[in-house]
Amino acid sequence: MSTTDTPVHVPAVAAPNQPEVTPALEELYRGFEQELLVPLWTQIGDLMPERPNSHAAPHLWRWQNLRRLAEQAGEIVPVGRGGERRAIALANPGLGGRPFATPTLWAAIQYLMPGEDAPEHRHTQHAFRFVVEGSGVWTVVGGTGDTPAGDAVPMRRGDFLPQAGWNWHAHHNATTEPMAWIDGLDIPFQYLVESQFFQFGREQISEAERITPERSRSERLWGHPGLRPLSVGDVGPGSPLLAYKWEHTDAALSDQLLLERQGYGGTVEPGHAAVRFTNPHNGSDVLPTLRAEFHRIARGAQTAPVRETGSSVYQVFDGSGTVRVGDASWSVTRGDLFVVPSWEPFSATSEAGRTDSDSGALDLFRFSDAPVFEALRLDRQEITR
Amino acid sequence: MSTTDTPVHVPAVAAPNQPEVTPALEELYRGFEQELLVPLWTQIGDLMPERPNSHAAPHLWRWQNLRRLAEQAGEIVPVGRGGERRAIALANPGLGGRPFATPTLWAAIQYLMPGEDAPEHRHTQHAFRFVVEGSGVWTVVGGTGDTPAGDAVPMRRGDFLPQAGWNWHAHHNATTEPMAWIDGLDIPFQYLVESQFFQFGREQISEAERITPERSRSERLWGHPGLRPLSVGDVGPGSPLLAYKWEHTDAALSDQLLLERQGYGGTVEPGHAAVRFTNPHNGSDVLPTLRAEFHRIARGAQTAPVRETGSSVYQVFDGSGTVRVGDASWSVTRGDLFVVPSWEPFSATSEAGRTDSDSGALDLFRFSDAPVFEALRLDRQEITR
């Protein structure tokens, strides 16, 4: 047992219809306190609200600020064993200063200087990387164990790289430029349910693992649409495909909008194309606890306001527009990150005035804890319009 | 957003290998604070420990104390709309005064006076009742909606009554004696992931629902071993069998010990019989987030120390013995409740000296969050001997 938490908890929402305070009641309550007991009737409003009343706040982080601070960290904070990663996490203002973007999700900017390595380790937390700008870093996955060498996975703008828990991994920046990207993990969820394991790996990756590949081995085995390699038997809990390349995501979204224009549907709603990154082995979410999606909102289109149980983090990948989360509303542009707490309505509008691109679409990367809710039958969704 | 939590979070476990504190670093950290960012490298020891390091403490609550305080509450705290239930919850000493037995589990003693009704409501939290002593209360499930009347489920010593989320339910004490039982729910888990919905139901249950049945309708449809009623099509997320009667549980455990004595195995380990309460529709756990089991440790037997990810609450149903949880050890007897935090080793020994029963076995009821861990592929188990 650690001693993190404050000793006394005062519920945020008082319960109605409390019994009259009498000496007998006060004595009863002292008895409860002495025996480490708490009555339901004083807590029910906080614990069992009519609908989710998230502790997390809708909040926006500007990419330019994240990027600037990450660059400063790159100058003065080394990367190495112990600290493990130069990752700087979003700390939701409603969550007590903890580095939790939402009650279940971790989102951080990671930054690697030219030639730097982030050391090998593994952990039960499920993770992914998403690249909003730059290229040149690759991630080596699975380098310890039976395989002669880890699988080097290059990272470029728009790429999505999932990595299921308990796989060894390291990072290497082979270029002469620093690189930043986004890490998403289920660190808060696993912190809450207390399922975490962690191990250090090798101090150095091998020379063979430093050679820049064009495609990872995982893509060569699993990256062909609808084709399963017969040489692979059992597959672990996450996707065996370690990189979802931007060219495919982009084409899939364009195809949906084109189908819509041709009168064949294909979009979620008018002007709103969307794909989910899925495990090619079984079609499930890429990770047991994390869902990842890409949404393209065509120029001038607006999504219907939707609220769902569970929380999401979005990053603007391209374009600009306006997003509404609960009562908040922000103009957003490339790289900006924001969170949608549980049951807060969300909608997005693509900015009509854009002219610097053919499409003018607002491209949003999203990740969420939806697989947790679906596996446990806790998912609900509602269009609030 | 509510404002429950303290604004600044200091991790319990400091991370090693921190960068040297310089004016530049201090300025960087001020920048992080201003932008609501937290670096991984100061938090990693707390967030990503080598193994689960539970915030919860092993702890024991004596039944006689619970029972005494519940009786006092019965005298002075009314049951009614708003407070909803006269339920008094275990508050783990490691969890900041919250009414959480473990980070994910709620356990409470509920108490109902002769003739009292606990009003109808429903909630997404999955729940069950387990009866360690007494009888005479029944629970009316599903009374609002299409069905002409709810299904009255009698409760007697040893009975286990699961109830999946979002089913209407009320309680009624038809006898001239008060009755106490244990409520188990996933309130903490749903509080953490923020999936809760709640609705008030009717103010009064109907007269028809006040008639004491011998068996509930659910038992008449689903309580025959291996036989599924063809009249029932789709079944919701939890077990359609609303009562697991003690006579069946007792017989199943006796049968296992007898098989063992006859040389045919049947037990988990020598002298240790155990059953899991399962959904007869599909064999899964009775509730999407909660597992319930019954363990019988024969006179003089001892269970191997096991540690698992996820947490459990145990109640001694019969017999007496010694239980060890992590570094703690307690002599326990009927009704005592204790918690096993994530990854703390647990073992139990039946007390050899008992003579007031043929068997002298230690009977333990257990519930846990194991279905959450299994659904999300986070389950691990280790025998520590």
Add this chain to the structure above:
Amino acid sequence: MSTTDTPVHVPAVAAPNQPEVTPALEELYRGFEQELLVPLWTQIGDLMPERPNSHAAPHLWRWQNLRRLAEQAGEIVPVGRGGERRAIALANPGLGGRPFATPTLWAAIQYLMPGEDAPEHRHTQHAFRFVVEGSGVWTVVGGTGDTPAGDAVPMRRGDFLPQAGWNWHAHHNATTEPMAWIDGLDIPFQYLVESQFFQFGREQISEAERITPERSRSERLWGHPGLRPLSVGDVGPGSPLLAYKWEHTDAALSDQLLLERQGYGGTVEPGHAAVRFTNPHNGSDVLPTLRAEFHRIARGAQTAPVRETGSSVYQVFDGSGTVRVGDASWSVTRGDLFVVPSWEPFSATSEAGRTDSDSGALDLFRFSDAPVFEALRLDRQEITR
């Protein structure tokens, strides 16, 4: 390759719109024949009918005739290695003299004289036994291998005993009376898809296996409603519960009719109670290829005519009444067996005039190939009224 079938196949249903017979066409057809080719256009009416047009006929076998012939066989045909079982199978008049009750199902009366053993063997064919009269035989399952001795499963009137493929089994008649029962298997299905394996077992079962148990070990482990033994890990393709006792089946059916009379539904349709025998491990059908059900039609009730893809065999367990299968209609009584071919409408009426029983219900045991159809998404059902 064996050479069973006739060399030339003439489809039963001629295809319409055939091309004009010319010398060129005749030469083409000779070319086809020479190259072992057959055109679709001459066969399509037979191969791809508008709806299933079963080769099997509705047919009834009278129990008294089966019983009489089985008794004769008991006198003159020994049971032993090679022939393996004194089993006499229903041969549907539409299926070319083969011992196939339907294209996929085998149904036979098996007969064992006092003191006789049917030798141990195993096969991939899934099997069950159902007892319409008598008792005194038991089946020893799993006697070879790791287990010290097989599990002796007693058989009594009304009991249903499933046995998944590739389990060793033998039979023993411990009484001074002969006994008859029904064997159901998927022999025709496995014959058609060619998946059969078979092995001889021990020549004699052990003395320990000859002791009459009250209940089998499987029932002691798996026969308690909703309770799973924790000592059992992986379970094979069929039900681990080897006997479904009549007392439970009877009670479940009575409970449904009682619920209906009390206004709570519970039956499939008015006066029609029904249960499916299911695998307590996962709620699925008891065997991968065979479904088994029990139907009770209350005195004077009539079931709606239903047709389904797939075929069934019924045995009258008790009562009497009238059954309609396609265009056929029969008065039936205890022990009578009949088949319902694919897509032939079936309904049953309980005989109102009965007085020799309180209930006067018509009790029907049914088995079918429905799991095959459901697993392969070929199931369809239609009420034809």
Add this chain to the structure above:
Amino acid sequence: MSTTDTPVHVPAVAAPNQPEVTPALEELYRGFEQELLVPLWTQIGDLMPERPNSHAAPHLWRWQNLRRLAEQAGEIVPVGRGGERRAIALANPGLGGRPFATPTLWAAIQYLMPGEDAPEHRHTQHAFRFVVEGSGVWTVVGGTGDTPAGDAVPMRRGDFLPQAGWNWHAHHNATTEPMAWIDGLDIPFQYLVESQFFQFGREQISEAERITPERSRSERLWGHPGLRPLSVGDVGPGSPLLAYKWEHTDAALSDQLLLERQGYGGTVEPGHAAVRFTNPHNGSDVLPTLRAEFHRIARGAQTAPVRETGSSVYQVFDGSGTVRVGDASWSVTRGDLFVVPSWEPFSATSEAGRTDSDSGALDLFRFSDAPVFEALRLDRQEITR
């Protein structure tokens, strides 16, 4: 009931240890015959063999012969309503002249003249098309119903086009050349289990459906690796991806052989690359009853002899080599088709002497009934070397 089959069935394999023929036995057998009964003991050798003893024979059909006869049929047999398709099926010499390649599989060459249409229909039989040469035909799927127009799917050499049962479909040859391809269906299986439904569709497809698309709509929605369109909710029993293009199959196989050469495995065995066509929605086989795979055997490589329950049909797509099926052995070249009956060992060797291609690999398309066996837990496999 139809009257296809011969009235008396003589088993191919006699059972041993028959009872001595006496007048009593003869009378008993006459009794059996009269009551439509057949004893197990005379049939067991045929019905329950030690291992599958397929009625089907290993057999080879030469593509040049098929092609020649199809061309002749193109000249003299019109395509139209009633006959439906100019399809000529392989009739296994062991299966009594029926157009069954194996007991469960249908394989036919289909031939369409320039400008011809094959009329729209639908059936429960699951189907696919595979193109060994030519291009210019497309298949219109789903043209009746809610969708304004069917989805036109172009067909080119190497393409694989699955189509789950009960989808409307037609074919159109838009070019000035005839085109031939292979149809694979589960016609024999559904004939045996009697699950077939069939309906005629429109007499003519629309003009919009005659426009040659570059890619089908299904490919634009589902053909991007690991990306699921969020606009599609429920998906039926088969793959929503209606074309698996050769470029992807070819690249996947090349990638595996390259990984092997680089020391990273990736192949099934040395020199043997293989992929399975899978449903991108859930990773399952493309059709509930049919599996489809592509195998590439590198120049000079040989596959280990494997036998499996269930049967397969192979077509040589490219290269040449030697294949062994049971006791048969054939030199094969482009387009040749052969069958592997249940439990017959199969191996293939690529011909070393080839020089007309860089790779010299033997490319084999394969389809089988494996999903049936796996769904019903009847699958077994053995390497016979």
